[in-house]
Amino acid sequence: MSALDERRASFQRYKQDVKERGKPFYPYAMFHDTVMSLVVVCVIVGLACVWYLTSHEDPNRCQPKWSSCMLGPRYAEPADPGTTNFVPRPDWYFYFLFYLLRIFKWPDSVILGTVGIPTILLIIALVLPFIDTRRDRRLSRRPVAVIAAILVVISMGELTYKGAVAKEALASEVVAAVPSWAQREGFANNPKAVSGATVFAEAGCTACHTYLGTGGGNLGAPDLSAEGTKGKGVQGLTSYISDPSKFGNNVMPKFAAFANIPAKDAKGKNLGISELQALAIFLDASKGPK
Ligand code: HEC
Secondary structure (H helix, E strand, O other), X not given: OOHHXXXXXXXXXXXXXXXXXXXXXXXXXXXXXXXXXXXXXXXXXXXXXXXXXXXXXXXXXXXXXXXXXXXXXOOXXXXXXXXXXXXXXXXXXXXXXXXXXHHOOOOOOHHHHHHHHHHHHHHHHHHHHHHOOOXXXXXXXXXXXXXXXXXXXXXXXXXXXXXXXXXXXXXXXXXXXXXXXXXXXXOOOOHXXXXXXXXXXXXXXXXXXXXXXXXXXXXOOOOOOOHHHHOOHHHHHHHHHHOHHHXXXXXOOOOEHHHOOOHHHOOOOOEOXXXXXXXXXXXXXXXXXX
């Protein structure tokens, strides 16, 4: 019997089975799913009502916890887009993706890692039923699928673990880029500029600014790779970074230790005068990549 005949015969057997012992999808399975979805929606709406009715406009009224705000306060602290001492981390079940993003570096391979590979895997999963038409379901007869599944589980476990223990890698990754900055910008033989570059990497400037492709580019912060060509000078740059609000920049935090801000309001890292000066020398030496 040819493979095609075999497949036709097994399809007939399947149709016969459904006729004799099965129930059709409509209306049986449809009804089940509809009832179950309704239950889930009702539970969510119920929880939302409990949360709303037990919480208050004022989060300070959430004491004692067990009698009010059963499902958390109505509002938490307002979001602060300018924070530099917070490293955003995903929920644990996204750690593996989070770590993948560190393996693939912008801009060379990020598209491959985030769009290319998932798309290829999805296409394989979609065409698999058409390629593998065997009816045998025993695991021992499906070595390729079993090994592939085990490898996926192991690598996701490994990536999840690495994502979980990766600490403050943002700053350390930026610090690791300093030698290549010094080389490309040509200030490698200026130790003050190099130490300023390290301060720049550690103080969280790249949360907003970009420098030679590293960093966020957030909140309208300009690229600083060629800041030294703007003629501000070391003195001008020092006073700018110390207190940017004096120059009409209310987005960027004050970085000077002497800016006289209470510690709890200091969003940026407080820098001493020598660190500020090194930073300014570094920016002044940044004339753009050679
Ligand atoms: C919260 C985001 C943020 C952080 C963190 C930040 N900046 Fe800025 N910075 C800005 C924004 C926004 C501007 C542009 C303001 C404007 O154009 O008026 C700016 C402007 C500047 C400028 C002037 C650029 C120009 O050409 O006009 C310099 C220099 C600068 N930042 C240096 C730094 C340094 C050094 C650090 C780290 C110690 C830092 N910034 C951290 C947001 C930030």
